[in-house]
Amino acid sequence: MPEEAGFPPAKRFRPGCGPPGGRVLMLLTPAASPYPEAVERQRRSLPIFPARGQLLAQLRNLDSAVLIGETGSGKTTQLPQYLYEGGIGRQGVIAVTQPRRVAAISLATRVSDEKRTELGKLVGYTVRFDDVSSEDTRIKFLTDGMLLREAISDSLLRKYSCIILDEAHERTVHTDVLFGVVKAAQRRRKELRKLPLKVIVMSATMDVDLFSQYFNGASVLYLEGRQHPIQVFYTKQPQQDYLHAALVSVFQIHQEAPSSQDILVFLTGQEEIEAVSKTCRDIAKHLPDGCPSMLVLPLYASLPYAQQLRVFQGAPKGCRKVIIATNIAETSITITGIKYVVDTGMVKAKKYNPDSGLEVLAVQRVSKTQAWQRAGRAGREDSGICYRLYTENEFEKFEKMTVPEIQRCNLASVLLQLLAMKVPNVLTFDFMSKPSPDHMQAAVAQLDLLGALERKDNQLTLTPIGRKMAAFPLEPKFAKTILLSPKFHCTEEILTIVSLLSVDSVLYNPPSRRDEVQAMRKKFLSSEGDHITLLNIYRTFKSLGGDKDWCRENFVNSRNMMLAAEVRAQLRDICLKVPAPWSLRTTSQASIRRCLAHSLFMSAAELQPDGTYTTTDSRQPVAIHPSSALFHCRPACVVYTELLHTSKCYMRDLCVVAAEWLYEAAPDYFRRKLRATRD
């Protein structure tokens, strides 16, 4: 039997680590509460409430602070209201950033309900495609990416008096870049004697010292959480086969625990999840009498929305829900009623190699932070139990924290945005966790090839094209593709293609129905590649008025298709605003391909005599991804949108091009390449 281990003890609010605030506290207590009684009772019951006076007294005097609070402390919904009620930051807007759209929207909705105001008035939100805020908005929830976009047009973030960076421990690229942008804005506003900017970093445990040091030794305030106790068990022996171990654990729990207690299992990807789900269902059919029945539900991001929703429905009486999920259930989706968590300790994660420009998607060990996050999913409403399918000794060897995303992704977009904000000396930008110099250089090289950079007085700045590229919410190479399209008279088509590439795949591929999928898809396949194939699908979708039944029959994800249409409209608006030249629809698909060749010339591959492919850039052996329209073809020369290393190094989203188009697109670049291969 696995042995029990303790959950890290909750940190308590530490009084007295700031200036005494008794006098101020009196002023803050409202004479009569404007809230209805039920809301007031609920607000007062939150762990953050007793700390209210003290928090305000301290925050009033601090430029920056780090607020540590566990799930359920009420910090995200209450703190912005406390600040507003306390008259802190009333000269401007109080911003609260979130890594995810749904969180920003639902938090704004809840806080405006508590305030009994109409959403979009006092309390509002801003996310892509959806701005529910107004002149009156004083508390604004937004995605961190959205605030970053705003910083491009005003790097001092002048409309904000206070910026609360929430969920900072997740360390998304956007949050990490914001740390630097907000810190610089704060300093600059002080120098210019403008309205001061208060910065509050909110995080679950961990990273505390890093955050505090980065913000010039900012005070750290601790809040008590309301997490229920969780018993954690480890295996006695290391497990060779975590899938088998997961199955054994699920059925062990299933035979012992009351059927109302649900199980959440963490695996790494779609294929694995579908396979384990099927095995679970098969075994569940042959269980002894008296054993409860079992409802097995897979959960991963590419699963159609309707199927994702099933995890929120209760199972019939006497039936246990077993949810088999990727790390989508770690943060993005919270399911109630989970009593047991089975953690395989594995995750599929992307790494980026700046030398080859290669993204590697590999199964690896989770970090300790991630393992605690997973365990925490068992204690949302009541005490929970977590089975870790690894030994305590193995756990001790896990990395303490997940490597921040900024150190393992392509930095071209980040660099373009920083340059658009006119950040001086971008290469030495004050990141909390610095990416390696190689990493930055790779991004410089990429932007340089796209014609986005120029050097003035030893400083990197943007060319006019570079500035236009930054206006698009896209990877720089896609922005460049759009800006090149008028030259080839195919802006309409390129807008469609780029939109489809920038949303999650519109093609739904259930592994169990592979043959059916292939048969249905045949009618859209183009021998010219995936871009033209996508264009064919979009055109049919549009001509049928976005028919959902058609989508289902043709294994097209209608949600992503609608999203692509929304993206397309946004990109078209930006083209008109920038302003980018425009062109009428082309009649030739060759000109679309030529446009792609001109913008993706650095991502090209050539057929070798032995039938394999090699990239023209780094002579890397690559293969055509099995999902590609060209999987069974052997074109002499292609450009691709993405290289992904899984079991092999695969090119994804390919387009057939003529080799001479590449040469005409970047003659200098190819001359250099040619010389390099000769040496």
Place this chain on the structure above:
DNA sequence: GAGCACTGC
């Protein structure tokens, strides 16, 4: 010959 973690502008 055979496959794709998760967000976000």
